[in-house]
Amino acid sequence: TSNFVVRLIPQEVGSSAWLQYKFSLTAREGDVCYLMLQGHGDKVIAKLLNISYWTVRTHVANILKKIGITSRNEIGIAVLKTTFSFRPYNQ
Structure with a gap:
């Protein structure tokens, strides 16, 4: 097995509205999710x-x-799975 790290560039993901649509999130959940994908912690997001x-x-x-x-x-992987048809490089 191999391990890898995915860092999503926000422009590639879209916007919080895109996240709301893809995952049935509320507007505020979309905002929080978008900021999480940018790498912000909970205190910074707050x-x-x-x-x-706590909110x-x-x-x-x-x-x-x-x-x-x-x-x-796991959020980055979940977003990738809904955005791209992902296959290992050698296949």
Whole structure:
């Protein structure tokens, strides 16, 4: 097996509206998800969106549930799976 890290460039993902559409997120969940994909932590997201840290945590929990994943680290892969037809390089 091989391990790899995916860092998504926000312009390639689209916008928070795209995330809302693809994953049936609320507007605020889309904003939080978009900022997470940019690499921001919960405290920074709270400050950027002028909401409490605990509100961000609630949105993150809702996002994970709606996308069907258990860790925020899996969000990039979930977005890639819905965006691209991904196959290993050698196939």
